[in-house]
Amino acid sequence: MRMPDHVLGAVLFAAAAAYAAMAINLPGGSPGEYGPELFPLLIAGGVALSSIVLMARRFRSKLVQASEVERPSRNWFNGAVVCGVVVYSIFALPVLGFVLTIGPALMMILVLLGVRLRNAVMIGIAATLAIEFAFRNVLQVPLPTGPGLWGFI
Amino acid sequence: MSTLLEAFHLIATWDVIVAVVLASVFGLFVGAVPGLTATMAMAIMVPVTFALDPIPAVGAMVACSAMAIFAGDIPAVLLRMPGTPASAAYAHEGYLMTRRGEATRALSASLVFSALGGLFGTAVLIVAAPSLAEVALKFSSFEYFWLATLGLTSAAFVASDDRVKSFISLLIGLGVATIGMENPAGMPRFTFGSIELLAGVNFVSALIGLFAISEVLRSVIHSQPAIPKVDLARIGNPLREVGGMIRQYWRQMMRGNVLGVVVGVLPGAGADIASWMAYAVSRRFSRQPEKFGTGHVEGIVEGASANNAAVSGAWVPALVFGVPGDSITAIVVGVLFMKGLNPGPTLFLENPQNIYAIFLIFIAANLLILPLGWGAIRIARNILNVPRNVLMPIILVFCIVGAYASNNGTFTIGVMLAFGVLGYFMEENGIPIAPCILGLVLGELVESNFITSMLKADGSLLAFFERPISGTLGVMTLLVWLLPVVIAVRRSARRRRESMPANN
Structure with a gap:
């Protein structure tokens, strides 16, 4: 279940996109007003930005972290x-x-x-x-x- | 005076006394078992509080947390295996003392300075909380929005070295808090047609899942090293050397107490951070810094003073504003709401006897650390030698019962499992859990105050900075956000400057 940061970032980005899509389709939500979709969209935006930062780390540092190499036994x-x-x-x-x-x-x-x-x-x-x-x-x-x-x- | 008498009557009942004593014993046990945290003890305690009246329920939480934080020192000193993260800072120091045959001295320091630290934190709580409550009465939605945001921001920045992952944890918590109808628009969100989810995610089940089930999963999936047998033959009376240590280290004790309370009061930071900071400060200002790391009691004195003071200090924002100081008080805030003791300034005005009863329980619980902690040290061998492969399945059953009891149905057991798997996944990938819990607790507060403020201000973001307290809190929050960016820019500029002469 331990993932490298860029994979984790991709998973979270996909989750944020799905969450945002559901928020946009909420009943009662209309653009420009403070409807039930506003706060979830802000959250989705935050997760998406953080995911991009996680993915970008891969390109910033080519060094593979020790935690990614070590694979302790899992039952x-x-x-x-x-x-x-x-x-x-x-x-x-x-x-x-x-x-x-x-x-x-x-x-x-x-x-x-x-x-x-x-x-x-x-x-x-x-x-x-x-x-x-x-x-x-x-x-x-x-x-x-x-x-x-x-x-x- | 009549309020104080009324409060005394509230706590001088058998159900309060029994609840406090049993919760203390439970807290000591969980805190003393390496790997089980004080937060986990609190999560398991929540379902037990369903059956209790408000005051015994809160009393049980107070006693449980204070005892668990102290008890973490016992395996830390005897085995170098901190029972809770709050004892990790000085575990090595204590263990070296044990190996030198000074276990009694190390445990004495931990026991007595934990109790004194807790009492100091309680004194600050008693003095500061009512005064702050008067200020909090003037708060509008703008101030509450910034206060909650500042708390969440601090939590994200101090929970882990990896701030991006802490921030993600926080957003996961906020996202979970959006499930259900509890939003300003009153619209059902993300319920997938489930009637059970209309009221939102069951807080107790989520909590048990994130803190307890994830730990059970980690324990059975990872091969845990066996706990070595404890030899207590040379442990004497832990209260024998106390007088001398208080006389010798009273400055360190006071410094640890003050630091602990300050760190505890700050939203997001708790006993774990307090003890690390206190240990570092102790080493920095010690007259014998060379003795640190060789089994020196000074760091234990300051660290133990700080972590229990922080436990009390964290209750200040929790009681006054409903904004928890750490993950333990996040659970407490949930219990306070469940018991109808809604935290906030009005609690001090409408039910002052309840607040004073909580203060009195704080004093009693911290005094109880001395006899019960002494007993726990004496029987530490029995506590530490309970096999983990027996303990974990029993904890799992407690979790199932707790989740069932939270709503008298099996749906909440499913919620617990989902959050248990989520918690395991998060920690496996270095995402801390504490910010998620704070996000879950504060999500509704942040959203409702944000939307209300936006409506009041007709969409103008400048209105968030127009009131003096709101403006100050807003600027503080923005500074906390910008600080890591400034640090990163300065670091990269320095690196560039350093590399330039080398290139030239």
Whole structure:
């Protein structure tokens, strides 16, 4: 995900252009007045200018920065699993409730990060129940209950 | 006097005491774990404050931030791994003292001067904030526009060495703030037909994503070095050597306190910058500069005094103008709005008892640093040895629950994830996160005051400089914008002058 400055500049320039295009097409926006498009257009202009500066750096200095050369190891699979667990919780929480959604997900990430299965199960159960108790009973935050037995707890 | 009594009654309740103590313990824990920042502690605390009344909620935030900034010194001194960036300036100094068997002295300095720095900052807050509030009552949309712009500009210039990337971060925050119907025209913008986005991006979820989820992602994606085991066998009573150090270093303490408050009050600069500046000033004016870098306590005294003073100082613009001094107070401003304690001069007029209650909590929290910090130092081994691969998944669950609780729905969990990925992407590419948060908090204020001023002035930009305070703030902002250009031009001219004789 680490990009050289000129690539980052190009990505941001494209994003600024898309944002500006959406701003121009906002309903109620008309040129010459202080409509809802004015402030977003100023922001898009600022991002576009900054992106050009980032891209221009490439031509100003031919020296490749050390940070661009160094490629420390990245475990993208772990990152994808964490994001996957968050997406899963979006869909599973209303159906399964907090305990049945979070407990297994927590155990899975613990195992993924190298915690022994037995410890992961124990930590997963204890942490899920403790967080459920703290939020539901102490802080009075209504977490989704889910079906069956958990619905009555 | 009756207001003060009323304020005392407000804080002398069990829910305030329990909230402050628990938030303190949480702040100490997060601050002491290397890699977890005080801002992250605050972001995770926000959902907890939903269930609390306004005063315990704000009290919890005050206590959490003060403790986390101090606790960052513990791993900095013992392991040379600063718990928070605010401890980085003197981590090497403290670690060298630990290796020489002087860990107790280094931790004593950190503990006591942090508490004293926080109390000094609180005193300034108590004296300065009400007076500034009276001035702020005269502010119109022109002054508020410039004040917010000055804050954002300062944030962009001090957040990172790379000002272009800081500026981009700021604009990303301002851009996100334009989502929804909260704009002067009252038109839905960038909502893509989503009803949930009509009210704007959920601030709490965005915050948790940017500060906590991005850190979880970084932790699981990057191979983090294991934290070495801590040997605390030689740590004695951290309060034993305090008297002598206060007598010996009282000038450094006062200088650090003043510098910390000044840096804290400035919009955009916070405890991290304060401690670096204080350490540098300490070295510059020391009678024994040669001892710096060899394990000398003087720099720790001044740095620790400054960073906790800055935490209190940053509350001055946050409470008086609603303009946060740093990323921690940006979160606080969000919580104040959620709790109906809208920051601004009217808060001082309409609910002075609430303001005095916050002041009293500041005093209590900084006094609490002494016993709780002492306890944290004694059990540092247990805190520092919590495995990161256990901690991060549990933090992830807290984040999911926090985002869910912010709106009692799963949409906000998606918002949190999107901002987590955005935060990770930004930091991977050297774009700092703090300006983005300030942009997100101040976006609406800047836009509404800009449009209102333009309408009042009938499009004349000169009107932005016609009122005395507005003009002064405007000129200051423009100077901050122009300063880097002037520096760059002078540097290039000097380089050209230097290269000319060589060519000749």
